[in-house]
Amino acid sequence: MTDKATAGRLRPASGRRVVITGIGVLAPGGVGTKAFWDTLTSGRTATRTITFFDASPFRSRIAGEVDFDPAAEGLGQQQIRRLDRAAQFAVVATREAVADSGLENVDPYRTGVTVGSAVGATMSLDREYAVVSDGGQSWLVDHNYGSRHLYDWFVPSSFAAEVAREVGAEGPAVVVSAGCTSGLDSVGHAAELIRDGSVDVMITGATDAPISPITVACFDAIKATSPRNDDPEHASRPFDRTRNGFVLGEGCAMFVLEELSHARARGAHVYAEIAGFASRCNAYHMTGLRPDGREMAEAIRAAMDEARMAGEAIDYINAHGSGTKQNDRHETAAVKRVLGDHAYRTPMSSIKSVIGHSLGAVGSIEIAASALAMEHGVVPPTANLHEPDPECDLDYVPLVAREHRTDAVLTVGSGFGGFQSAMVLARPERRPA
The missing domain is CATH 3.40.47.10 (Thiolase/Chalcone synthase)
Known part of the structure; x- marks a missing residue:
């Protein structure tokens, strides 16, 4: 026994x-x-x-x-x-x-x-x-x-x-x-x-x-x-x-x-499955990022591999979107690098435009926003986005929330020290066997 x-x-x-x-x-x-x-x-x-x-x-x-x-x-x-x-x-x-x-x-x-x-x-x-x-x-x-x-x-x-x-x-x-x-x-x-x-x-x-x-x-x-x-x-x-x-x-x-x-x-309500997660370090610079987005792209690719999902399966991207010049360029490049043409068809927004950047807490707050986007079929907007940067040319859901069916979300983070992390949330019934 x-x-x-x-x-x-x-x-x-x-x-x-x-x-x-x-x-x-x-x-x-x-x-x-x-x-x-x-x-x-x-x-x-x-x-x-x-x-x-x-x-x-x-x-x-x-x-x-x-x-x-x-x-x-x-x-x-x-x-x-x-x-x-x-x-x-x-x-x-x-x-x-x-x-x-x-x-x-x-x-x-x-x-x-x-x-x-x-x-x-x-x-x-x-x-x-x-x-x-x-x-x-x-x-x-x-x-x-x-x-x-x-x-x-x-x-x-x-x-x-x-x-x-x-x-x-x-x-x-x-x-x-x-x-x-x-x-x-x-x-x-x-x-x-x-x-x-x-x-x-x-x-x-x-x-x-x-x-x-x-x-x-x-x-x-x-x-x-x-x-x-x-x-x-x-x-x-x-x-x-x-x-x-x-x-x-x-x-x-x-x-x-x-x-x-x-x-x-126990009959619990399920918001989302944590389908994939990965983190990487760029071993490059304490605060600097390469403009090609390679480091974050590597974390995204690894998280999606663990989830057994291709880029086309991602319905929404909850961006790190800090509002610094280099981070927003780096993140945009990383998403394009992994999702290819699908990046241009995928809504992507930053909630830091609304609540600011709460440092270590914000990654979890963004997971909450991602799960709730799936729950309610609504993508939160990027506030204050009136003059798009030509170097940031994806669909950042400017100003107004958007109704959008979401079965899989990619949420990403970037931190001083060269840390890059990515997580894929999905509806359990839509996960590949």
């Missing part, structure tokens, strides 16, 4: 398929998945002048902020004191995802957690440094002035621990940090753990709350963010000829992933 946990570990991993059965989102424009989708499809931009601190000394003073009240979202006073804002996001989004999935009575040893984050507990660390250094006046700081929760903020693995505690997961618990592809990579890693038989359920996604003086200063230094401070609502302009950098954002998306037969056995 074997107990339940041991029996699970002995099950063969071959042929295991992974599906999304629950979604939770916090993003600029509204808290919750419905508010997020309504914001995207309306084309209303949620970027504005920074309100979290006095940004007047900085070059770029705009961001996509989440109107978030942790107490109103059900967090207790101890949680609010203990958790960084990004961790608060993760806990609240996890609750929504689990409720959405209808998941109950999970086997703790067959349930795991992966959380992606590019910059961890930045807001708390920035705030605590200001305290211990007396506003930057003291070179030698006194740690006794710091919060006793400083260690948890310093070690991002606390994010995964908090989510695991929330759902009672006692399987693998991991934080994935790979810059701006963290949100894709976290979900991709979770799917692999289910496929290889380690678990049946994963709570996964990504969170970042980076809108702090240190983050704004860092992106100012390399002129990566838009200085269009007089028009914050229209500053994020992916694929537009007048684009001049991305707009910083914050947010979180969390998912319930399940092995397909596990989901079907």
